[in-house]
Amino acid sequence: MTVSLDTPLTQFPGVGAVRAGKLSKLGLEKAGDLLLRYPRDYEDRRQLYSIRQAPLGTRVCISAMAAEHPRLSRIRKGLELVQLKVVDQTGVLHLTFFNQSYVQRALQAGEEYIFFGTVEEQGRRRTMVNPIFERADRPNVTGRIMPIYHLTAGISNHLLASLTQQALPCAGSLPETLPAGLRQHYQLAELEFALKNIHFPQDEEALDLARRRLTFEELFYLSVGLTLLKDRRGEETGFPVPPQPQGDFEALLPFAPTQAQARVMGEIAADLSSGRPMNRLVQGDVGSGKTAVAAFAAWLAARGGYQSALMAPTEVLAEQHARSLSALLAPAGIRVGLLTGSLPAAEKRKIRAALAAGEIDLAVGTHALISADVSFARLGLIIADEQHRFGVAQRAALAAKGTAEGAPHVLVMSATPIPRTLALIIYGDLDVSVIDQLPPGRTPVETYIIREDKRERMYNFVRQQVAQGRQVYLICPAVEDNPDAALPGEEHPTLNLKAVTSYAAQLQKDVFPDLRLGVLHGKLRPREKEAVMAAFAKGDIQVLVATTVVEVGVDVPNASLMIIENADRFGLSQLHQLRGRVGRGKHQSYCVLVTSTRNPESMQRLRVLSSTTDGFRIAEEDLKLRGPGDFFGSRQHGLPQLKIADLAGDTRLLTQAQQAARDLLAEDPALQRPENRPVLARVRQLFADTPDIFN
Numbered sequence: 001m002t003v004s005l006d007t008p009l010t011q012f013p014g015v016g017a018v019r020a021g022k023l024s025k026l027g028l029e030k031a032g033d034l035l036l037r038y039p040r041d042y043e044d045r046r047q048l049y050s051i052r053q054a055p056l057g058t059r060v061c062i063s064a065m066a067a068e069h070p071r072l073s074r075i076r077k078g079l080e081l082v083q084l085k086v087v088d089q090t091g092v093l094h095l096t097f098f099n100q101s102y103v104q105r106a107l108q109a110g111e112e113y114i115f116f117g118t119v120e121e122q123g124r125r126r127t128m129v130n131p132i133f134e135r136a137d138r139p140n141v142t143g144r145i146m147p148i149y150h151l152t153a154g155i156s157n158h159l160l161a162s163l164t165q166q167a168l169p170c171a172g173s174l175p176e177t178l179p180a181g182l183r184q185h186y187q188l189a190e191l192e193f194a195l196k197n198i199h200f201p202q203d204e205e206a207l208d209l210a211r212r213r214l215t216f217e218e219l220f221y222l223s224v225g226l227t228l229l230k231d232r233r234g235e236e237t238g239f240p241v242p243p244q245p246q247g248d249f250e251a252l253l254p255f256a257p258t259q260a261q262a263r264v265m266g267e268i269a270a271d272l273s274s275g276r277p278m279n280r281l282v283q284g285d286v287g288s289g290k291t292a293v294a295a296f297a298a299w300l301a302a303r304g305g306y307q308s309a310l311m312a313p314t315e316v317l318a319e320q321h322a323r324s325l326s327a328l329l330a331p332a333g334i335r336v337g338l339l340t341g342s343l344p345a346a347e348k349r350k351i352r353a354a355l356a357a358g359e360i361d362l363a364v365g366t367h368a369l370i371s372a373d374v375s376f377a378r379l380g381l382i383i384a385d386e387q388h389r390f391g392v393a394q395r396a397a398l399a400a401k402g403t404a405e406g407a408p409h410v411l412v413m414s415a416t417p418i419p420r421t422l423a424l425i426i427y428g429d430l431d432v433s434v435i436d437q438l439p440p441g442r443t444p445v446e447t448y449i450i451r452e453d454k455r456e457r458m459y460n461f462v463r464q465q466v467a468q469g470r471q472v473y474l475i476c477p478a479v480e481d482n483p484d485a486a487l488p489g490e491e492h493p494t495l496n497l498k499a500v501t502s503y504a505a506q507l508q509k510d511v512f513p514d515l516r517l518g519v520l521h522g523k524l525r526p527r528e529k530e531a532v533m534a535a536f537a538k539g540d541i542q543v544l545v546a547t548t549v550v551e552v553g554v555d556v557p558n559a560s561l562m563i564i565e566n567a568d569r570f571g572l573s574q575l576h577q578l579r580g581r582v583g584r585g586k587h588q589s590y591c592v593l594v595t596s597t598r599n600p601e602s603m604q605r606l607r608v609l610s611s612t613t614d615g616f617r618i619a620e621e622d623l624k625l626r627g628p629g630d631f632f633g634s635r636q637h638g639l640p641q642l643k644i645a646d647l648a649g650d651t652r653l654l655t656q657a658q659q660a661a662r663d664l665l666a667e668d669p670a671l672q673r674p675e676n677r678p679v680l681a682r683v684r685q686l687f688a689d690t691p692d693i694f695n
């Protein structure tokens with residue numbers, strides 16, 4: 001069979017309709033697709049061992065002769081064994097195959113084979129179960145570095161590797177998309193070489209070259225895309241919002257802004273009046289006072305005659321923002337409205353009508369605000385709070401709410417300090433302001449790690465804080481995200497929704513009969529949530545038992561104690577966020593991480609948190625320990641999925657790729673030169689999931 005890039009996989013031997021269906025689930029339809037699906041790992045099968053010398057417990061290749069005809073025995077229905085002995089000069093190896101009766105015919109007594117599997121020892125007897133094997137005179141899947149792919153049910157790595165190998169000859173017909181000059185300058189391998197060696201590397205060096213080229217390529221296209229995005233935004237017309245005396249706004253605040261806040265407000269005012277759409281990220285650790293900065297932007301916009309929309313990641317947070325912004329801005333005549341997905345339909349209709357009529361100046365809400373049926377009379381500013389939940393795609397969708405007159409200004413606020421490397425990529429399309437100062441009078445939160453058996457003491461501490469008039473958060477692992485999380489104090493059982501509620505009920509009954517407890521979780525109805533939060537804010541609830549819905553942004557200055565159950569189940573950045581809910585007032589605050597983990601790595605992670613309150617350091621550690629995938633949860637950043645680049649490790653390459661992208665766009669801003677067209681095509685492809693970006 002001659003294979004071309006377009007040969008459908010159904011034409012490959014061994015691929016019928018069923019397998020083709022499963023392969024297509026992996027995004028594999030034709031030969032060319034196989035080439036672009038890189039291995040996730042490799043297995044070095046180059047070294048051949050003798051039976052005696054083979055190390056135990058790890059997968060190895062052994063060259064040996066079948067010493068007898070394989071014996072087939074049926075143990076019972078559904079369990080067949082094939083067994084045989086194989087030999088070399090050093091000894092005998094006993095092989096067993098489960099439910100692979102074809103092996104009886106595939107192995108011939110007296111022939112040499114290479115067996116790949118794990119050697120075990122039972123007494124003096126060496127054994128191997130279900131090895132992969134092939135004739136020693138035509139090695140194909142042994143004697144080399146083999147790729148390991150991400151799989152799906154019904155598709156083995158063996159099959160994928162063999163299909164990919166058959167597709168490999170057409171690697172040369174894929175067009176080279178990196179301009180030759182660039183390849184030369186950065187010493188990058190050619191595409192054909194890279195593809196062949198990423199799948200079946202000749203040796204480590206070839207694999208390194210292949211990986212370098214493909215990683216560079218990926219980061220390069222990503223950088224080009226983000227730079228184009230930024231430039232494009234820069235060319236649009238922005239609504240001109242005239243500057244106002246900053247003091248007029250400061251008079252509304254119950255406090256004087258910090259220097260950092262004042263500086264960032266200045267940057268925002270300059271953006272808004274520039275005639276170009278603002279595209280700015282405000283990064284500030286928890287408690288640095290981002291809300292006031294957002295309020296300033298909305299205030300300026302309203303004064304200039306424009307509406308603003310503020311999007312929060314959760315309804316709890318949206319409601320809180322609506323409450324506090326309304327209190328702050330109402331004296332200036334600014335009308336604030338709340339729009340969330342779960343408001344009663346009639347209420348939603350009313351708010352939407354008011355937005356369309358221009359009767360609301362600042363709309364606060366969740367994702368509901370970007371839905372197509374919400375229209376604004378004069379939307380001039382979009383604010384996204386807690387940016388890591390609002391990816392590039394969502395930002396683009398929001399910005400598309402502009403009109404012929406201009407594109408709305410966009411302000412995103414993030415409390416998750418992002419490590420520098422990651423920030424370069426994720427915020428490649430934004431200007432960045434940093435609020436690097438906390439409001440005065442804050443004492444750092446004291447953090448303790450305690451084990452389950454100290455639970456009683458922890459309860460006493462709760463009691464003591466409440467006696468001093470303070471309030472307490474008690475967090476359980478998120479219910480929805482974490483179906484197999486254990487109830488605090490238990491080993492394994494499932495934590496379901498009822499568990500949070502029943503944990504609270506049990507605490508109320510057995511531990512704190514005299515205290516006022518409340519429960520907050522994501523499955524409550526918005527009205528209920530709002531009522532609970534309001535009661536906690538007023539001090540009516542003393543101990544709030546909650547899931548991570550309080551993770552972002554919730555602000556109750558009187559709360560001085562944050563207890564996190566099963567703390568080892570959370571990411572470091574998330575724990576830092578949770579800890580940020582306390583230490584917001586004038587009282588000394590505490591964070592107690594409860595854990596029963598025996599895992600030294602988990603303990604090490606938790607200790608990072610007790611040793612520093614610097615969000616950036618914590619984020620760096622988190623990234624190092626967990627990798628960027630987990631760092632952001634399931635692709636929350638909305639960037640194209642990276643196939644090969646490792647954002648935690650490939651910093652140098654990233655810097656080079658960004659330089660290359662800038663250089664290229666400086667010479668050919670719209671990528672119109674013939675030699676650069678393939679680059680544009682690839683960038684479009686990469687951002688295909690983010691359709692609004694490049695049209």
Ligand code: ADP
Nearest residue numbers: 255256257258286287288289290291292439555
């Ligand atoms: P975050 O950056 O985490 O969103 P917030 O905007 O919620 O922080 O502010 C945290 C707390 O600090 C709030 O109670 C807010 O009123 C208060 N705050 C903000 N700025 C200042 C300031 N300049 N001086 C005193 N308190 C401030």
Ligand code: MG
Nearest residue numbers: 290291415553
């Ligand atoms: Mg906030």
